[in-house]
Amino acid sequence: MQNFVFHNPTKLIFGENTIEVIGKEISKNGIKRILLLYGGGSIKKNGVYDTVVKSLKDNNIVFVEHSGVVPNPVLSHANEGIELCKRNNLEAILAVGGGSVIDEAKSIAAGFYLNNLWDAFERKEEIKDALPVFTILTISGTGSEMNPFAVLTNEFEKKKWNIGATCLYPRATIIDPRIQMSLPWHQTVNGGIDAISHILEYYFNSTVQEVSISISEALIRTIVLCLDKLQVNQYDYPARANLAWAATLALNGFVGSSTIGEWAAHRIEHGISALYPEIAHGAGLAVVFPAWISYTRKTNPSQYERFAKNVWNSNSLDDALTVMKSKYSSWGAPISLRELNIPKEKIGEIAYNASRLGVVGNLLPLTEEEMAEILELAY
Amino acid sequence: MQNFVFHNPTKLIFGENTIEVIGKEISKNGIKRILLLYGGGSIKKNGVYDTVVKSLKDNNIVFVEHSGVVPNPVLSHANEGIELCKRNNLEAILAVGGGSVIDEAKSIAAGFYLNNLWDAFERKEEIKDALPVFTILTISGTGSEMNPFAVLTNEFEKKKWNIGATCLYPRATIIDPRIQMSLPWHQTVNGGIDAISHILEYYFNSTVQEVSISISEALIRTIVLCLDKLQVNQYDYPARANLAWAATLALNGFVGSSTIGEWAAHRIEHGISALYPEIAHGAGLAVVFPAWISYTRKTNPSQYERFAKNVWNSNSLDDALTVMKSKYSSWGAPISLRELNIPKEKIGEIAYNASRLGVVGNLLPLTEEEMAEILELAY
Numbered sequence: 196m197q198n199f200v201f202h203n204p205t206k207l208i209f210g211e212n213t214i215e216v217i218g219k220e221i222s223k224n225g226i227k228r229i230l231l232l233y234g235g236g237s238i239k240k241n242g243v244y245d246t247v248v249k250s251l252k253d254n255n256i257v258f259v260e261h262s263g264v265v266p267n268p269v270l271s272h273a274n275e276g277i278e279l280c281k282r283n284n285l286e287a288i289l290a291v292g293g294g295s296v297i298d299e300a301k302s303i304a305a306g307f308y309l310n311n312l313w314d315a316f317e318r319k320e321e322i323k324d325a326l327p328v329f330t331i332l333t334i335s336g337t338g339s340e341m342n343p344f345a346v347l348t349n350e351f352e353k354k355k356w357n358i359g360a361t362c363l364y365p366r367a368t369i370i371d372p373r374i375q376m377s378l379p380w381h382q383t384v385n386g387g388i389d390a391i392s393h394i395l396e397y398y399f400n401s402t403v404q405e406v407s408i409s410i411s412e413a414l415i416r417t418i419v420l421c422l423d424k425l426q427v428n429q430y431d432y433p434a435r436a437n438l439a440w441a442a443t444l445a446l447n448g449f450v451g452s453s454t455i456g457e458w459a460a461h462r463i464e465h466g467i468s469a470l471y472p473e474i475a476h477g478a479g480l481a482v483v484f485p486a487w488i489s490y491t492r493k494t495n496p497s498q499y500e501r502f503a504k505n506v507w508n509s510n511s512l513d514d515a516l517t518v519m520k521s522k523y524s525s526w527g528a529p530i531s532l533r534e535l536n537i538p539k540e541k542i543g544e545i546a547y548n549a550s551r552l553g554v555v556g557n558l559l560p561l562t563e564e565e566m567a568e569i570l571e572l573a574y
Numbered sequence: 575m576q577n578f579v580f581h582n583p584t585k586l587i588f589g590e591n592t593i594e595v596i597g598k599e600i601s602k603n604g605i606k607r608i609l610l611l612y613g614g615g616s617i618k619k620n621g622v623y624d625t626v627v628k629s630l631k632d633n634n635i636v637f638v639e640h641s642g643v644v645p646n647p648v649l650s651h652a653n654e655g656i657e658l659c660k661r662n663n664l665e666a667i668l669a670v671g672g673g674s675v676i677d678e679a680k681s682i683a684a685g686f687y688l689n690n691l692w693d694a695f696e697r698k699e700e701i702k703d704a705l706p707v708f709t710i711l712t713i714s715g716t717g718s719e720m721n722p723f724a725v726l727t728n729e730f731e732k733k734k735w736n737i738g739a740t741c742l743y744p745r746a747t748i749i750d751p752r753i754q755m756s757l758p759w760h761q762t763v764n765g766g767i768d769a770i771s772h773i774l775e776y777y778f779n780s781t782v783q784e785v786s787i788s789i790s791e792a793l794i795r796t797i798v799l800c801l802d803k804l805q806v807n808q809y810d811y812p813a814r815a816n817l818a819w820a821a822t823l824a825l826n827g828f829v830g831s832s833t834i835g836e837w838a839a840h841r842i843e844h845g846i847s848a849l850y851p852e853i854a855h856g857a858g859l860a861v862v863f864p865a866w867i868s869y870t871r872k873t874n875p876s877q878y879e880r881f882a883k884n885v886w887n888s889n890s891l892d893d894a895l896t897v898m899k900s901k902y903s904s905w906g907a908p909i910s911l912r913e914l915n916i917p918k919e920k921i922g923e924i925a926y927n928a929s930r931l932g933v934v935g936n937l938l939p940l941t942e943e944e945m946a947e948i949l950e951l952a953y
Contacts, residue, residue, distance in 0.1 A: 196815040198589025203582070209831075210577025403812040405796045406819045413788035420784065433782040436575040440785045440832065449828070452588075453819065 196404045199452045205341045206367040209440065211432075213371050214246045214331055217289065218254030220367050221329055226287045229329075230280050231258040232300050233291045234265070241377050243333060247291055259283050264292060267472040268299035269350040270313055276303035277312065280326065287327040287366075293386070294337025294346075294476070297330050301345035301363045304328045313349055315358050322360035330368045334378060335439040336386025336477060338393055338446025340368040348469055355469035356552060370443065372435040380429065383438075384526045385477025387422045390442035391415050392480040396458050397451040399491065400558050402498050404453040411450050412505045414441045422526055459556035460487040463566055466549030467537070474535055481528040482535060485516050486573035491559045532574045542570040575783045578831045584720045585746040588819065590811075592750050593625045593710055596668065597633030599746050600708055605666045608708075609659050610637040611679050612670045613644070620756050622712060626670055638662045643671060646851040647678035648729040649692055655682035656691065659705065666706040666745075672765070673716025673725075673855070676709050680724035680742045683707045692728055694737050701739035709747045713757055714818040715765025715856060717772055717825025719747040727848055734848035735931060749822065751814040759808065762817075763905045764856025766801045769821035770794050771859040775837050776830040778870065779937050781877050783832040790829050791884045793820045801905055838935035839866040842945055845928030846916070853914055860907040861914060864895050865952035870938045911953045921949040 208216060221229065231247070238244040251258050261276050279285070280303065290300035304325040306312035314320035332340045339345065343363040348355040375383070394411045402408075421438035424431050444450065464479035492499045492512055503515035520530045529535050532542075546567035555561045561569070587595060600608065610626070617623040630637050640655050658664070659682065669679035683704040685691035693699035711719045718724065722742040727734045754762070773790045781787075800817035803810050823829065843858035871878045871891055882894035899909045908914050911921075925946040934940045940948070 196589075196812050196819075198592060200585065200587050202585035206579065206581035208579050210575075213577060403816075405799065405812070405816040406793070406823065409792035409796050410789055413792045414785070417784045417788050433575050433784070436832070437782075437784040440575075444785065444828075449823075453815070 196453045197455070201448055201452050203341065203364065203448050205364045205447075207341055207443065208367065208369045210436075211371060211373050213369050214243060214374070215250050217247055217329065217331060217369055218250035218252075218256055221251075221256055221287065221289065222254040224287070224327060224366060226327065227255070228257045228283065228285050230276060230285045230288045230303065231260045231291065232264060232276060232288055232296055232303070233262050234296050236262065238291050238333060241374055243291060243331065243374055247289070247331065258289070259285060264296045264299050265472070266295050266475060267348050267355065267468050268295045268302075269348050271350065273299050273302040273306060273312060273347060277306040280307050285326070287329060289329045289331070291331045291333065293332065293334035294339045294389075297328075297332070297337060297339040297365070298345040298347060300328050300330065301325070301339070302347045302358070305358065305360065305363060316347060316349070316354075316356040322358060322362065325360065325362040327366040328363070330365045332368060332370045333374060334382055334386050335370070335375065335442040336389035338390065338443060340365060340370065341443050341447040346465070348472065350472075353469050353548065354551065355465040370439050372439045373432065375435050375439065376430050380426070381527060383425055383429070384422065384528050385475045386442060387418050387438060387477070388481045388523065388528055389477040390445040391418055392460060392484050393446040394450055395484060395488075396456045396461060397454050398502065399488075399495055399498050400454045400457060402495065407450055407453055408501070414445055414450065415506050417441045419522065426526060455557050457556055457558055459559070459561050460484045462552070462555045463487070463545070463549045463569060466545040466566070467535070469548055470541070470545060471535070471537065478529050478535065481523045481530060482532055482573050483569070485520050485530065486569050488512075489516055490565075490569045490572060494558050532570065539574055542567050542574070545570055575832045576834070580827055580831050582720060582743065582827050584743045584826075586720055586822065587746065587748045589815075590750060590752050592748050593622060593753070594629050596626055596708065596710060596748055597629035597631070597635055600630075600635055600666065600668065601633040603666070603706060603745060605706065606634070607636045607662065607664050608638075609655060609664045609667045609682065610639045610670065611643060611655060611667055611675055611682070612641050613675055615641065617670050617712060620753055622670060622710065622753055626668070626710065637668070638664060643675045643678050644851070645674050645854060646727050646734065646847050647674045647681075648727050650729065652678050652681040652685060652691060652726060656685040659686050664705070666708060668708045668710070670710045670712065672711065672713035673718045673768075676707075676711070676716060676718040676744070677724040677726060679707050679709065680704070680718070681726045681737070684737065684739065684742060695726060695728070695733075695735040701737060701741065704739065704741040706745040707742070709744045711747060711749045711818075712753060713761055713765050714749070714751075714754065714821040715768035717769065717822060719744060719749065720822050720826040725844070727851065732848050732927065733930065734844040749818050751818045752811065754814050754818065755809050759805070760906055762804055762808070763801060763907050764854045765821060766797050766817060766856070767860045767902065767907055768856040769824040770797055771839060771863050772825040773829055774863060774867075775835045775840060776833050777881065778867075778874055778877050779833045779836060781874065786829055786832055787880070793824055793829065794885050796820045798901065805905060834936050836935055836937055838938075838940050839863045841931070841934045842866070842924070842928045842948060845924045845945070846914075848927055849920070849924060850914070850916065857908050857914065860902045860909060861911055861952050862948070864899050864909065865948050867891070868895055869944075869948045869951060873937050911949065918953055921946050921953070924949055
């Protein structure tokens with residue numbers, strides 16, 4: 196079991212009717228002027244926008260709006276956000292949305308103090324400081340609401356890369372599971388599969404961190420259970436709430452505390468969605484992860500057998516992968532590149548794209564050719 | 575599932591050879607003068623004292639020693655610590671030891687700003703501020719290293735009561751599981767049973783917080799597995815490390831995030847050890863908890879059945895309690911008041927003692943008479 200430091204300073208406010216405290220929470224931090232960041236306007240339909248604006252006004256917080264964050268958020272829009280913060284002397288960012296909005300908020304927060312935001316993604320400039328970030332999560336899955344990571348797409352260079360820095364932990368995050376009841380089903384599924392995938396990135400690397408492994412199994416089984424319940428009744432509050440809390444725990448430092456993350460499947464998926472930004476992250480992971488598991492199965496066989504037994508109640512990994520893919524499919528998720536409408540001849544380009552940031556994976560470091568083989572398996 | 579706020583600011587530094595960073599960690603916080611608090615001197619035998627002192631000196635941190643903290647720490651010794659802090663203009667407290675030392679450190683930290691320390695335990699004075707507390711944990715079980723709670727005994731009035739305040743989260747905690755390899759076996763067992771008991775205080779209260787329940791089951795099974803391994807080989811590092819990490823997670827806010835804790839078994843145990851301070855907390859809990867479970871079984875039957883099946887692999891609660899007590903007994907823990915050498919005629923006094931702070935329990939609020947009945951069951 197590896198040494199680790201666990202220090203997660205994010206204040207998580209979780210539950211029904213909690214969004215209305217956002218103004219007070221920001222105010223408590225001595226902040227008076229913020230950037231209000233959101234996406235395509237769904238928060239105006241579900242009432243979240245009105246609740247947020249009222250809370251900000253009630254607490255005399257000035258806000259400048261920056262809407263239009265896209266799924267797989269892009270560099271140019273983040274750079275516009277940085278300019279807005281500078282021009283308006285803003286002190287913090289409030290992200291209202293899912294992982295895309297929160298990741299862009301962190302990018303803006305870091306970029307405020309950088310010479311060039313993308314240079315941080317290229318590891319050419321270090322992130323030493325950031326504006327405080329507050330978040331209101333409207334779709335669970337990302338984990339970004341309680342961790343120091345962000346992913347952004349450089350749309351000019353077709354690169355979907357990540358950053359991470361201690362100063363990027365959100366100051367406070369609000370999760371009201373009730374507002375997720377109105378999500379389209381496929382978004383709920385994508386979020387759940389994203390969360391499962393985060394857990395799996397840490398799961399196969401070792402056999403001795405029993406705490407992490409057994410918590411991982413508990414969380415994956417919980418997510419599967421909740422998605423099954425929500426497929427029957429999208430208004431099941433305990434299922435929404437447990438899914439949301441499990442998704443946060445999947446990537447807030449606990450599960451991965453005592454092991455190195457693998458992140459190869461994520462990098463391959465980023466290779467896909469950098470080229471096909473319309474493909475949701477969770478959908479890409481649903482396709483890539485079973486293939487990655489199958490491809491790497493020889494590296495740590497006892498752990499893969501444990502996965503089959505404890506997560507999918509199967510006697511062999513092959514059976515488990517069949518169960519896993521059937522489950523994903525039963526939720527309406529894609530389980531092959533073909534279902535994503537990606538032509539087979541694009542595999543080389545995706546693999547090249549995924550390999551551009553260097554070696555991928557720790558358990559089995561993957562070359563560009565090996566990633567292409569995994570994508571073939573996923574076809 | 576209840577609303578909750580999760581905000582645990584403690585920095586946890588976990589792993590082999592981590593104690594030597596304590597001086598640097600304190601120094602980073604701008605602190606130069608501390609109280610060094612410890613117990614009976616075991617840290618001088620296992621080398622921890624020397625490592626700590628060297629690290630403090632290397633970082634030019636002045637320290638005043640206050641040793642002699644006893645198991646079930648007492649008010650008079652805490653008050654002496656407060657005086658030492660005031661007289662020497664100390665800025666923080668470093669606790670090196672187990673739960674007793676850490677709890678007394680928190681009491682001193684709070685008492686520094688109070689008119690009368692015990693008044694905070696009596697709920698007559700509010701804790702608004704505290705000196706920063708740093709901890710080096712030498713025996714896992716308490717959970718105090720990463721939470722805002724402390725228990726202290728008023729030896730004059732024979733009360734063992736608790737406090738809790740946000741400012742009492744340790745600033746940083748170091749856990750080196752390797753130093754616990756030299757612990758006497760019964761101390762390892764007491765710590766493990768204490769941790770299991772913390773989880774159980776939250777386990778039976780509900781049936782809908784699937785995340786907490788399934789993580790609780792994973793943690794209890796992990797603790798049982800680790801104790802079994804350590805009974806065979808006390809030097810098994812992964813078992814020491816997983817036991818330590820599980821014990822911290824048992825009471826740092828995660829397990830209990832979405833439910834109310836019960837704490838009746840703890841209060842009954844405090845009733846015992848306030849009268850018999852030589853009885854270790856874990857030993858008292860080993861006796862009380864199975865009896866409490868049996869007594870309250872009708873309150874939430876499906877959850878008690880789940881406990882039997884998922885934790886002890888049993889088809890009935892009676893079977894599960896037999897397995898649980900056999901397991902505790904196989905580790906050398908007491909499972910009856912008789913084994914603790916407590917005469918039956920003392921039960922009334924213990925129950926009276928446990929009831930002095932008011933109603934005990936949420937699932938089933940217990941009167942003094944009902945607590946006596948549980949103690950009869952435990953006899």
